[in-house]
Amino acid sequence: MKNKTLQIIKIGGNIINDDNALTSFLKDFALLEGPKILVHGGGKKATEVSEAMGLEPKMIDGRRVTDEVNLEVVTMVYAGLLNKKITALLQQYNCNAIGLSGADANCIVAHKRIVEDVDFGFAGDVDTVNSEFVNVLVQNKITPVFCAITHDKKGQLLNTNADTIASEVSIAMSELYNTELNYVFEFKGVLLAIEDKNSVITEINLAKYEQLIEQGIISEGMIPKLHNCFIALKKGVQKVKIGDASLIKKTNNLYTTLSLK
Amino acid sequence: MKNKTLQIIKIGGNIINDDNALTSFLKDFALLEGPKILVHGGGKKATEVSEAMGLEPKMIDGRRVTDEVNLEVVTMVYAGLLNKKITALLQQYNCNAIGLSGADANCIVAHKRIVEDVDFGFAGDVDTVNSEFVNVLVQNKITPVFCAITHDKKGQLLNTNADTIASEVSIAMSELYNTELNYVFEFKGVLLAIEDKNSVITEINLAKYEQLIEQGIISEGMIPKLHNCFIALKKGVQKVKIGDASLIKKTNNLYTTLSLK
Numbered sequence: 206m207k208n209k210t211l212q213i214i215k216i217g218g219n220i221i222n223d224d225n226a227l228t229s230f231l232k233d234f235a236l237l238e239g240p241k242i243l244v245h246g247g248g249k250k251a252t253e254v255s256e257a258m259g260l261e262p263k264m265i266d267g268r269r270v271t272d273e274v275n276l277e278v279v280t281m282v283y284a285g286l287l288n289k290k291i292t293a294l295l296q297q298y299n300c301n302a303i304g305l306s307g308a309d310a311n312c313i314v315a316h317k318r319i320v321e322d323v324d325f326g327f328a329g330d331v332d333t334v335n336s337e338f339v340n341v342l343v344q345n346k347i348t349p350v351f352c353a354i355t356h357d358k359k360g361q362l363l364n365t366n367a368d369t370i371a372s373e374v375s376i377a378m379s380e381l382y383n384t385e386l387n388y389v390f391e392f393k394g395v396l397l398a399i400e401d402k403n404s405v406i407t408e409i410n411l412a413k414y415e416q417l418i419e420q421g422i423i424s425e426g427m428i429p430k431l432h433n434c435f436i437a438l439k440k441g442v443q444k445v446k447i448g449d450a451s452l453i454k455k456t457n458n459l460y461t462t463l464s465l466k
Numbered sequence: 467m468k469n470k471t472l473q474i475i476k477i478g479g480n481i482i483n484d485d486n487a488l489t490s491f492l493k494d495f496a497l498l499e500g501p502k503i504l505v506h507g508g509g510k511k512a513t514e515v516s517e518a519m520g521l522e523p524k525m526i527d528g529r530r531v532t533d534e535v536n537l538e539v540v541t542m543v544y545a546g547l548l549n550k551k552i553t554a555l556l557q558q559y560n561c562n563a564i565g566l567s568g569a570d571a572n573c574i575v576a577h578k579r580i581v582e583d584v585d586f587g588f589a590g591d592v593d594t595v596n597s598e599f600v601n602v603l604v605q606n607k608i609t610p611v612f613c614a615i616t617h618d619k620k621g622q623l624l625n626t627n628a629d630t631i632a633s634e635v636s637i638a639m640s641e642l643y644n645t646e647l648n649y650v651f652e653f654k655g656v657l658l659a660i661e662d663k664n665s666v667i668t669e670i671n672l673a674k675y676e677q678l679i680e681q682g683i684i685s686e687g688m689i690p691k692l693h694n695c696f697i698a699l700k701k702g703v704q705k706v707k708i709g710d711a712s713l714i715k716k717t718n719n720l721y722t723t724l725s726l727k
Contacts, residue, residue: 280546
C-alpha cells in the first residue's frame with residue numbers, strides 16, 4: 206500500500222557551481238519533511254579539473270564524448286568531490302544523507318550506450334534501479350544523494366545523465382511510494398516568453414504540452430526535458446514540478462506542475 | 467549476544483597501485499564467506515593527479531600536510547575514483563559492496579587534528595563510528611567499502627589514516643560481532659629479518675611485542691602499525707592478523723597473528 210509521499214529533487218550546474226546557492230539550497234532541502242532523495246548533476250568543476258590536468262574535452266559532432274580519461278575525471282568529481290561535499294553539508298544541517306553512485310549496493314545498473322551514429326564512449330543508459338535497497342535507506346530515515354555515475358555490473362562505471370537518473374529513480378520508487386519528482390533549474394518554471402522570467406506556465410498537461418510545442422513556445426532545449434517528465438508520469442510518478450531553487454520552499458508558489466490530464 | 471565473526475580487511479598502496487594485484491585481491495575478497503568490511507588506502511594515484519594538475523605536495527618537516535587543494539584531490543581520488551572502481555569490481559564479482567566515506571550516513575565522525583608542533587591541515591582523528599548503520603548494511607548482506615575520508619559533522623571533510631579507520635571500525639563493531647582485523651601489506655607478516663621475506667613471526671603477543679622492540683627486531687615503521695593493532699585488541703577486537711594479499715585465502719598459512727596473551 207502506498208501511503209507516503211517520497212520527494213525526489215534534482216539539482217544541476219546552476220546551483221552546484223555557486224557555493225552560496227548550494228549552501229542555501231541544501232539548508233532548505235534539509236528542512237524538507239518526509240522521505241526524500243537528492244540527485245545532482247556535475248557543473249563546471251569537471252571541466253575545471255580536466256583543464257587543470259591539461260586534458261582536451263573530446264567532442265564528436267559538437268557533443269561531448271566520455272573517453273576513458275574523461276570517465277576518470279567525472280568519477281572523481283561527481284562521485285568524489287561533489288557527492289561527498291554535498292553529503293557532508295547535509296550532515297551539518299542534520300539531514301542524514303548518504304552519497305551514492307549507481308555501483309554502490311548495485312543501486313543503478315546501466316549499459317554502455319549502443320553505438321548508432323556516434324560512439325559516446327562510457328555513457329550509460331539506465332536499465333534498473335535497486336528500489337529495495339533505496340527503500341532500506343529511506344525506511345531508516347537516511348536520505349540518498351545520487352551522483353550521475355552508474356555501473357554495468359560487469360566492473361565498468363558509466364557517466365549517466367542526472368535528469369534521467371532522477372526520473373528512473375522516481376519511476377522505480379513509485380511502486381512503493383507516491384513519488385513527486387522536482388527538477389530545479391535556472392528558471393522559475395516553463396516560461397511563456399523567455400524574456401519574461403515571471404511568465405511561468407503553472408500547469409501543463411499532455412494536451413497542453415503538445416499544443417505548446419506546436420506553437421513554438423517550448424524551446425528546443427526544453428523538449429527532451431519535458432518529454433522525460435511525461436514519460437515519468439506515464440510510468441507511475443504522481444507529480445512532476447519544475448522551478449528554481451525556491452521550488453522546495455513552503456512559501457513558494459510560482460513553478461510549473463506537469464500532469465497527464 | 468555475539469555469535470558471528472565479522473572480518474575487516476585493510477588494503478594499501480601496494481595492491482591499489484597495481485591493477486592486476488587489485489583485481490586478484492578483490493576476487494578473493496568477494497569469495498570470503500560471512501560478513502566483511504573492506505578499508506582501502508590511497509596509493510600513488512592522488513600524487514599522480516596532483517602532479518597532473520601542477521600542484522606541489524605541501525610538506526612540513528618532511529611530513530605531508532593536507533591543505534585545501536590537497537583535500538580536494540584526495541577526496542576526488544579516494545572517495546571518487548578508487549572507492550567507486552573497487553565497488554564496481556566487487557559488484558562484478560557478485561559481492562554486494564557499497565562505497566562509503568565517513569560523511570555517508572554519518573559513518574565516521576572525526577575532528578581536525580589539534581595543532582601541536584605541526585599543523586597537518588585537514589587531517590582527521592576519529593571520534594565515533596556509526597556501528598548501528600554499518601550493522602544495518604551488514605544485516606542486509608551488503609559489504610561496506612570505506613575510503614580514508616571522514617567528516618567532522620560540521621560540513622568539513624577530513625583526510626584520515628586508513629589503518630586507523632580499519633582499527634576504529636573494528637573496535638566499534640566488536641560490540642556486535644566477534645571482529646577480526648586483517649592488515650594486508652607488502653610482506654608475508656612481521657619479519658624476524660627484513661632480508662628474509664619468509665622469516666615470518668607467526669604469533670606475537672603483548673609480551674613478545676615488547677621484547678621484539680627491545681631486541682630491535684621490529685623496525686621503526688612497524689612500531690606505530692603494531693601499536694594500533696594492540697590498542698584494537700585491548701579495546702575488544704578478537705583477533706588481528708598481518709600478511710600479504712594471500713592473507714584472506716583459505717590456503718594461506720603464513721602470516722602474523724597478534725594477541726594480547
